[in-house]
Amino acid sequence: MKAPLLFKLASACLLLTVAGLVKAQPVKVEIVEKDNGFVLMRNHKPYFIKGAGGTSYIDRLAKYGGNSIRTWGTNNGDQVLAKAENLGLTVTMGLDVARERHGFNYDDTIAVRKQLEKLRREVIKYRNHPALLMWGIGNELNLSYKNPKVWDAVNDIAKMIHQEDPNHPVTTMLAGVNPAVVKNVIARCPDLDLLAVQVYGGLAKVPEQIVNAGWKKAYIVTEWGPTGHWESIITPWKAAIEETSSEKAEVYRKRYEASIKTDKKCLGSYVFLWGQKQERTPTWYGLFTEAGEESEVIDVMQYLWTGKWPDNRAPHLDSLTLDGKRATSFIYLQPGKTYPVNVYVKGQGLTNRWELLPESTDLKEGGDRESRPQAIPGLITANKTGCTLKTPEKAGAYRLFLYVSNGRNKVATGNIPFFVGTPSQK
Structure with missing residues (x-):
């Protein structure tokens, strides 16, 4: 009786050891041209991004028809990727790139090189995870910037990523669709595979703006949501007037259907914010309250992702x-x-x-x-x-x-x- 048992235990240990030695296999992701537009292909199958920004409540995201999340950096990357994979989600992994508005000097070649090598280590660490969808270089590096050398740094990072990871596309996230900024990106960042833009009140105009700015490749929208506080009616005492959750639900639906849903050059989007945060108010951008309650906007997202409304509708x-x-x-x-x-x-x-x-x-x-x-x-x-x-x-x-x-x-x-x-x- 003992011999067969010992044999089974030894076999199990061997299998575990071998499994531990087998490296994770990446899932190939690429962009192909089709019907005067573009299609994102994941494992040789079309993949339209139905995503959200944030790592909170992602089990609900999967339940409601979403398929991807977006991060702003690689903090807790192992846990984020593992949980996403377990839920059948993918991850656009952000790489935290220093911003000029926070004091970084893109004329400092030593600092720029150190940043590149730091990001190289992050790419190498996560490049083979099967839940990885693409890389996002920085976040809104064009916001309050003056030095165009930031785009040279972005392109060097993109080039590095392609050297280390040939399986995943690379983008950078821009605040808005500013023609002068896009022109700089076109000229200085030829190694980017696609563009990522972040637009709120003007989302419906993005397809036209992308064309007018001269961008010829695919794009995604990595932040979109309610009318932004900078776009809203402002009181005489400088307070921005926020839409109600029901007003937000309506503009989310209309703007999505006018742009992301219909533009053949758009590969999908990440709605903002799948969670809660204080920004001007505790309710402006989060689709959840601090207690984890769901707003009417989540009902709309479930409808946009699946074509069906939830049974339990928000007031x-x-x-x-x-x-x-x-x-x-x-x-x-x-x-x-x-x-x-x-x-x-x-x-x-x-x-x-x-x-x-x-x-x-x-x-x-x-x-x-x-x-x-x-x-x-x-x-x-x-x-x-x-x-x-x-x-x-x-x-x-x-x-x-x-x-x-x-x-x-x-x-x-x-x-x-x-x-x-x-x-x-x-």
């Missing part, structure tokens, strides 16, 4: 008013006074959650980390139609937030900025 917020006014009325209120807030929302079994914040003053650019303002307690009283708000005694800019939950992890969000005091005090 639809028709309007939110403060003192009978919408946010676009530029609301001034007196200190220490009480005002009515009314909510008009569609759905069943709904509960409202309110939060009052001072307007954020930690404002950055390019998605850099911002701190969340501290909530002001004790000034909101809920009622059947919404709530009543007692304004703070201190003059200044504030924002009232509403979260409408259906009790099944779906939520509608909206907020109204207002100013306590007179226009002369802003």
